[in-house]
Amino acid sequence: MNAWIAVLAASAIAYGFKLAGYTVPPVWLEQPRAVRITEMLPAALLASLVVLQTFSTGPHLVLDARAAGLVVAIGALLLRAPFIVVVALAAVTAAVLRMLGWS
Structure with a gap:
């Protein structure tokens, strides 16, 4: 029940x-500093989520198949592959490495 209270409190x-x-x-939102921060905030949040989901399991830092998938995705992005191809390559890379026993 405590978890539901926390979820409801966070939602409120x-x-x-x-x-x-x-x-x-x-006027506050039109200041140059506020504009710079709000323009960069989504990219910073997305980057932090990617890093957190790629290199952590619970409270531990890990280096597993997800990291290899991220490296492949970065390579595909640098080669200007379409987004769906980037996602598919990263997923296939991680899946194949997990199948081969690198969890």
Whole structure:
């Protein structure tokens, strides 16, 4: 039951922050510093999620097939492959390495 209380509390806090965002004066959002931060924030959040999901299992850092899949995905992106091809190559790489016993 405690987990549900935490989920509901976090949801209420997130909703409160969203509502509070509507009260921010537009002048504050038009400042160059705020514009730079809001432009870079999605990329930084996505990068942190990718790193966290690739190199961690629970509280431990690991180097497994997911890392190899990420390396293949980066290579495919550098070669300007379509996004679906990048995802498929990364997934196949990780799957084959796991099948070969590298978990």
